[in-house]
Amino acid sequence: MISINPLDLFLWTFRRSEKDVVNLYTSLSPVMQLATGGSMLNFGFWDQNHEDPISAQKNLCRVFADMAELSSGMDVADVGSGLSAPSKMWRDEYSDLKLYDVNINFKQLVFPGHQKNIEFLNSTSTKLPFQNNSLDRVLALESAQHFKPLSTFIAESKRILKPSGLLVMAVPVTLKKSSLRELGLLKFTWSSEHYSIDYIKNSILSAGFSISEEKLIGSKVYDPLADYYLKNRVKLREAILKNYPSYVEKILFKSIQKMKKTSESKIIDYVLLKCYL
Numbered sequence: 001m002i003s004i005n006p007l008d009l010f011l012w013t014f015r016r017s018e019k020d021v022v023n024l025y026t027s028l029s030p031v032m033q034l035a036t037g038g039s040m041l042n043f044g045f046w047d048q049n050h051e052d053p054i055s056a057q058k059n060l061c062r063v064f065a066d067m068a069e070l071s072s073g074m075d076v077a078d079v080g081s082g083l084s085a086p087s088k089m090w091r092d093e094y095s096d097l098k099l100y101d102v103n104i105n106f107k108q109l110v111f112p113g114h115q116k117n118i119e120f121l122n123s124t125s126t127k128l129p130f131q132n133n134s135l136d137r138v139l140a141l142e143s144a145q146h147f148k149p150l151s152t153f154i155a156e157s158k159r160i161l162k163p164s165g166l167l168v169m170a171v172p173v174t175l176k177k178s179s180l181r182e183l184g185l186l187k188f189t190w191s192s193e194h195y196s197i198d199y200i201k202n203s204i205l206s207a208g209f210s211i212s213e214e215k216l217i218g219s220k221v222y223d224p225l226a227d228y229y230l231k232n233r234v235k236l237r238e239a240i241l242k243n244y245p246s247y248v249e250k251i252l253f254k255s256i257q258k259m260k261k262t263s264e265s266k267i268i269d270y271v272l273l274k275c276y277l
Contacts, residue, residue: 029083029108031252034239035229039085042142042170043270045217046224053228060170060221061086062093064141067213067274068168070094073137077160079125079153080143083108084118091117100135102128126152130160137161140169145192150200154207158277167209167275173197175269186258186268197271209275218269226260229253 032041036053044056045063070076070090074097078087081101091097099118102125103109109120123129125140125147138157140147147153157167174196197216204211229236233253240249262268 030243031240031248034243035236039083041082042086043172043221043225046220046228051224051228053225056224058089061089061141064139064168064170064272065090065093067215067272068137068139068166070097070137073166074098075135076100076137076139077102077128077130077135078139078141079128079157080104080140080146081108081120082143084115084120086141087118088115091115100130126156128153128156128160132159133162135160135162136165138165138167140167140171142170142172144169144171144200145173145195148193150193150195151203151207154203154209158207158209161277163277165277167204167273169200169271169273169275171195171200171271171273173200173269173271175266186255186262190255190259197269200271200273204273204275209277211273211275213272213274215272216269217272218263221270222259222263222268226256226263229256 029041033039036057038054038057040054040057040061042057042060044050044053045060046056047059050056050059064086065071068076071094073094076090076097077100078084079102081087081103084101087099087101091099095117097117100121101109101118102121102123104122104124106122109122121129125143126149128138138161140153144150144153154167161167172190172192174194176196201211201214237249237253240252259268
């Protein structure tokens with residue numbers, strides 16, 4: 001049984017410093033793994049051909065890879081790489097890629113071990129360990145919502161990208177300035193900076209990037225994910241309770257319900273952005 005102090009959980013979510021985010025993901029990433037049966041930590045891109053978590057998560061990775069033009073990319077930084085499952089998939093599907101997985105959470109970097117064409121770097125998103133104009137792609141797949149200040153990550157991406165390079169991001173966003181009343185429980189359990197889509201786009205444009213492609217896919221992310229959890233809650237709860245106290249699953253359940261409601265009400269969304277210099 002994994003023991004988590006509820007006060008620690010609240011403080012990590014409320015403060016959201018880099019150390020807090022590391023502690024949160026170290027403690028709660030296994031919940032996602034228990035619920036999905038895999039090592040990917042994204043919400044997935046669901047459709048009639050991808051109706052289970054692992055399939056939907058891989059689908060999101062492939063849609064994201066297509067937007068990032070990984071078939072022609074060579075040197076690629078995956079910033080906020082989690083357990084590196086997306087990088088392993090991209091490496092296997094695009095054999096010419098050289099991937100650099102950047103993660104502030106050293107424990108997650110230890111997990112993968114040696115991997116062909118993937119180098120693991122323990123670093124913050126706001127001080128990327130690369131030379132100027134050295135990379136073809138900078139990717140942030142469902143991680144940039146944790147980066148702060150976001151403007152520094154974008155400036156660092158501009159510094160390390162070649163003139164022909166791309167910055168590609170997949171980010172949960174709010175569609176307007178969110179209030180406690182509108183987000184409810186998500187204000188506390190959505191452990192990110194709650195960036196609005198306008199804030200992200202303005203930060204990108206202010207840094208000197210242009211946006212060549214934008215996709216809002218929240219209805220294919222939050223709603224079917226919530227439906228899957230609600231439909232399969234009994235077995236998922238049983239799996240989670242083998243490792244976590246019951247209050248963790250209850251909070252997760254309530255958060256997922258609220259996530260679907262706020263998505264349907266167009267309070268939150270999920271954006272894919274392709275940016276060039």
